[in-house]
Amino acid sequence: MKRSSSGQTRIFYILHLRSSETTEKMPEACYTERPLFGGAIVSTFPVRFQDVSDIRQVPDHQEAFVDPTRDESLVFELLDLKQDVGDDGSAVWFLQDLAMEQDAEGFTVIEQSGVVKAQGLRYRNMAAFVTTAVGQMAISKGRQGREAQNIVKVYLANLRLKEIGTDVLITAYEPIMINPCSDSAGTVGAGLAVPAEQSGRMPMAEVFKMAVSSFKVNDWSLFGAA
Helix, strand or coil: CCECCCCCCCCCCCCCCCHHHCCCCCCCCCEEEEEEHHHCEEEEEECCCEEHHHCCCCCCCEEEEEECCCCEEEEEEEEECCCCCCCCCHHHHHHHHHHHHCCCEEEEEEEECCCEEEEEEEECCEEEEEEEEEEEEEECCCCCCHHHCEEEEEEEEEEEEHHHCEEEEEEEEEEEEECCCCCCHHHHCCEECCCHHHHCCCCHHHHHHHHHHCCEECCHHHHCCC
């Protein structure tokens, strides 16, 4: 299930979906526990986020969800543990790695957390170590060039399951400024993104917190654990 974080196909900023694939608006109170990786993992977040695998193929080590009406996305990823990356600041390391692979411009780290033990997420007697980071960068979607870059805020959590040699990444993307040349402009409009509250939606920062805090493993055999 897992793959190395280098040289692999990864989903970052979700590709544009056609307007015919969008869903009707629903009250933001509509959120539910969602099964990931065949139900071996679960996490809770708003139902407005569509499963990308219903539309196109997603790599086996990822689960990706998108709200095309707001160009926001949420990605869960299972990677082999980066042994050479320390726990303190690991989320920033993965955020920088993402920016490089995305050929991002103007990357800045806005905030980062210290290391926290997730007592509710443990294999045998070892709890997961969790760090988070928030950054901002200019990135393009799919095969679009730099002339179509959008300014995006990226939230990333790294859940380190050392006992089973796994780095879990939970990454949320929130557009700040949509480029008129971007595919997204046709659906959400160019210019400054409309604040979530004005659209009756939960802010992406809260969606991210909900997804991370509710992350739970139901079946550890997903990782090859006995």
